[in-house]
Amino acid sequence: MLISIGCGTGGNGSNSVGQNVDENRIGRNTGPTFSGSVTLTWAAPKANADGSTLFDLGGYRIYYGKNSSGYYDYSLDVKNASGASINNLSSGTWCFALTAYDIAGNESDYSPGMCKNVEAL
Numbered sequence: 001m002l003i004s005i006g007c008g009t010g011g012n013g014s015n016s017v018g019q020n021v022d023e024n025r026i027g028r029n030t031g032p033t034f035s036g037s038v039t040l041t042w043a044a045p046k047a048n049a050d051g052s053t054l055f056d057l058g059g060y061r062i063y064y065g066k067n068s069s070g071y072y073d074y075s076l077d078v079k080n081a082s083g084a085s086i087n088n089l090s091s092g093t094w095c096f097a098l099t100a101y102d103i104a105g106n107e108s109d110y111s112p113g114m115c116k117n118v119e120a121l
Helices: none
Strands: 005-009 019-022 036-042 057-065 074-079 083-089 092-102 114-118
Touching (some): 036 092, 036 114, 057 083, 074 083
Antiparallel strands (some): 005 036, 036 083, 057 092
């Protein structure tokens, strides 16, 4: 599946698009709460990577972390939403990628990674 994402910073949720969600840590999540926010939006793919018609889209997962693009600490299943706000981010550069999965649970490769500087208040 071919997916591209757009990214913008949200101001206290005022620019949120789609589903508003909190971060979910892969593994253990401890530490302080932060106020940085990023909103991601995307368009649904129309074809599989091999060019065949996509007819069994199950949903999307957002992967993100503070490391360089390609390694992500967090994962978030946003079902069939076409956008999501990720809240409680600490200050720094956060990188994001999106995957799509079919109803059988087969997951696509990551979309091209995108990084955004976040300033937590």
